[in-house]
Amino acid sequence: MRSALDIAQSVRAGGSARAAVEATVAAVAARNEELNVFLHVDADAALAEADAIDARVAAGEDPGILAGVPVAIKDNICQTGVPTTCSSKILEGWRPPYNATVIDRLRAAGAIPFGKTNLDEFAMGSSTENSAFGPTRNPLDPSRVPGGSSGGSAAAVAANMTPLSLGSDTGGSIRQPAALCGLVGVKPTYGLVSRYGLIAFASSLDQIGPFAHSVTDAALLLEAISGHDPLDSTSLPEPAPSLVAHVNDGVAGKRVAWVRELVEGADESVVASVEKAREALRDAGATIVELSIPELRLGLSAYYLIAPAEASSNLARYDGVRFGQRVDGEDVTAMMEATRTAGFGAEVKRRIMLGTYALSAGYFDAYYGQALKVRTLMIEAFSRAYGEADMLLGATTPSVAFEFGSKTKDPMAMYLSDVFTIPTNLAGDAAISVPVGTGEAGLPIGVQLLGPGRSEASLFAAARVLEKAEGRS
Amino acid sequence: MSADLTREDVIKVAALARLRLTDAEVDLFRDQLAAVLGHADDLASLGADNVAPTAHPFGLTNVLREDVIRPSVDRDIVLAAAPDAQDGRFGVPRIVGEAP
DSSP states (O other): OOOHHHHHHHHHTTOOHHHHHHHHHHHHHHHHHHHOOEEEOOHHHHHHHHHHHHHHHHTTOOOOTTTTOEEEEETTBOOTTSOOOTTOGGGTTOOOSSOOHHHHHHHHTTOEEEEEEOOSGGGOOSSSTTOTTOOOOBTTBTTBOOOSSSHHHHHHHHTTSOSEEEEEOSSSTTHHHHHHHTOEEEEOOTTSBOOTTBOOSSTTTOOEEEEESSHHHHHHHHHHHBSOOTTOTTSOSSOOOOOGGGTTOOOTTOEEEEEGGGTTTOOHHHHHHHHHHHHHHHHTTOEEEEEOOGGGGGHHHHHHHHHHHHHHHHGGGOSSSSSSOOOOOSSHHHHHHHHHHHHSOHHHHHHHHHHHHHHSTTTTIIIIIHHHHHHHHHHHHHHHHHHHOSEEEEESSSSSOOBTTSSTTOHHHHHGGGTTTHHHHHHTOEEEEEEEEEOGGGOEEEEEEEEOTTOHHHHHHHHHHHHHHTTOO | OGGGOOHHHHHHHHHHTTOOOOHHHHHHHHHHHHHHHHHHHHHHTTOOTTOOOOSSTTOOOOOOOOOOOOOOOOHHHHHHTSSOEETTEEOOSOOSOOOO
16 A cells, blocks of 8 residues: 555655545455454545545645544543443443543644454454454464554554554553564554543553554654643653654664563564564674563563553543443442443453452552562663663564454453563653564464664664565665 | 463452453453463562652653632533433442441
């Protein structure tokens, strides 16, 4: 399919935004029933937005760096006029009264938000099997999962429905599905992209980011949506960084650390892809060092206390009073219990229970309090590593895309598929997954580059080196 | 400590979280939560007594903005999304019991 950069350049020069949206409408019609990518599509509204873009260009205006580019939106990002469900029955039918900042930023850049994509309920999961509206299938092999929780957004791009999409990454929910679908996926520095209008799962970890086929397209989208937002009190104070201009900066003179804990336990083919990436970066002029960061092994345990604790608090708002579904009860407590019991799926209940337990009297210090200390240890360990290297290299996921049902019976097995991505969220840092090599059944493998906060430009440049080494110009 | 997680603990936590569980769910969640908490026991053995906790990656405090009036969502639009609204307020079932 045409790249986002190509579409935007063409539309800005008088090409047709309508044609770009029509291509998306046709691709969705061809495969959405099979893959279950979109929960909601309003093709007429998107075509009307495209016509407005074309009219502006005809009138001599420049709509922006994403002119006429359709962008699929994860259905935990609020957009007025269409439902936002978080793939949960508890929000079924709800229409948000305001736009997320990223929706306004997309339109300010000339992009066209196109449809709401499936996810694991409230972004809790790693396979999109936890959706109340059925699983999404991996476009590269429909017998396998696309990853999650942003599985619909990954599948939209992998199936060439839209050139770009937005997901959210709390413990790997962009990078893991990007790896499993053969895409570039980015978890930006915490605070780089406004969370205003992103329905909260774990507020100290959540971050919106891009999916794309290429590093340049991902940079284009991230540049359009980032920058300070006064509506998000955790938003970084500075404007959007310049990313596209630096994607070809290369890695000459950069120090890249191969990190033992970011490959251990991964399948042989995944380890081989990381080796391949290491050689490509070395060939491009980077200095390779090897590091061990044992604290990273604590990430999974700390995450599965901190994220559920925050979720148990954030999801208390779904009580049948102000929005969403209500199931009646004889008094207010009975109504709330009936509503939440009927509205939430099993994984959401499991995490609310886990978080409530970790925060409850008598267990707070041992679980939640201890996890916050581990978070400090992890940040300090990353900080030491970034004294010895400019960026870290490892795997994104332990394996290629897995088959439906293979991990649903055992939550811990599912949680382990995020073991390499979680540490970045705990530290608030940036990371990118880029496809390098293939594994079982020819399925793609993602290699991960991690950097300190605000290091996106260097990470994109390094990812671009790997993309070129793989023969994708 | 997680091996000690009992059915009663699960029932108590469910009540705190405003969730009702079937007997089968209580057993299932007991086993699954114990497995996750078993991993967390690794953290307890770290001896991080002198480490400060991190609740937020960049430790932002007292984020201020200009005190400027901006439009907010109209009350009628907000109430229209509620399952029940009466007289400009959210409607809920009875909160307090009958007088004895």
